Amino acid sequence: MASWSGTTRRRALTGAVAAVGAGALAAPRAEAAGRVAFPAGRPILIRRATVVTVDRGVLPDTDVLVEGERIKAIGRGLTAPATVIEAGGGLLIPGFVDTHRHMWQTSLRGVGADWTLGDYMQWMITKWGPLFRPEDIYAANHLGMVEAVNDGVTTVTDWSHGLRTPEHAEAAVDALFSVPGRARFAYGNTFATDLGWVTDGRVDRVLRERFTGRPDQLVTMQLALEANDTEDGRAALRFARDRDLAVTSHAGVFGFSGDEQIRFLYEFGALSPSVTLVHAGSLSDGSYRRIAGKGAFLSIASESELSAGQGYPPTAKARAFGIPLSLSMDTVIWWSGDMFSAMRSTLSADRGLAHLRAHEAGHTVAHNALRAADVLQYATLGGARALGLDSLIGSVTVGKRADLVLLRTDTAAMTPVHNPAGHLVFQAGRGDVDTVLVNGRVLKHRGELTGPDLPRARRLAEDSFAYLRSRIPNADWEAAMNPPR
């Protein structure tokens, strides 16, 4: 085990002791504030919520009973010996599912606000990425997990392509398991010159040692890679197929990849429902037809595509060809981890393009084709389907795992709520996330994290950033922060 791990565990222990002390002091204040305790093993009854099921419409004034890891019952006037959460009409939704986030970049949050994709490749990938130590990967992923839970993203795909060595991969996985949110570890390595790392034993070792292969493990694993028609590309895809590992690839990225990649994947038999293609905005109709025909998913990162320039968010093409969609945030080095923002920008991009095309043709759009409820589905059940987890998560459904998000509706912006899906997309934000359950466990309540340790996450990220910044020449930092217009 690498030495950083020991350091991390010692820190974790110190943090835990500190937390116990702080908790003892804070308890009277918490009780005064009416904080609810959630004893392990005791069912939880969420009372009088506006339940946005995603798969069966909206259920007003409805109770949801959570027993163990699962949703036990949904109905009106439910009674059970349980810890009660009074929803007061708040919106109860399935947790968001992000299908593409480079969590190893979290400690550099916001640096690239004015970057293009070229700027990102120059600074983040070429110059700074190789500076990351395993503990930097851990710190970023840990903070990313805390952020996801806090924001109601109950499943986040760590598109982990900063894993130069097996120690980096261990650190990434350790961090995902360190917070009890749900995650998909997508093992990648953008620094390698070929895909030999897929088959050289390191991926198999992580798979064997850390993952059960069961979909209900809180963290599951897949591969993140771009395979082309080369010997190592074919070997990597065979490796994934032999192990039943899902694959996610950046695709249809202007200047980087196009129809040739899709044609190869199609002809090699590597397009399937266990493949998620990220961006996919710069492709021909023939490629969209091939993707649709094989049931592969797209991950739309609309804020990324609109700002960085991979290609226009292809939601209209996906609808035209019947390609299932999920949403993602890509990286917080530019944007936020805010899935409300993802829904909003996706809907706006789709409608904006339709209006532009109509005006260019001399007419006007009579009715919007893409609806708020559609992008809410992409952000929840769509993501669950893309990850092959829709039998477990993605909707508020009896029998599914209780990955639930309750939004408060007692603020000005959340009053009144007449159109729940529209409200979620255009009115709500991360600050409205009141309560978060993952796998039946309350991780946030009344706006405060109840499990994840934010102070520790912040400290680790600050230490990591201090190290990384010390390795970046001042001239580079200034140039990166102020890219030429």
Ligand SMILES: [Zn+2]
């Ligand atoms: Zn990406």
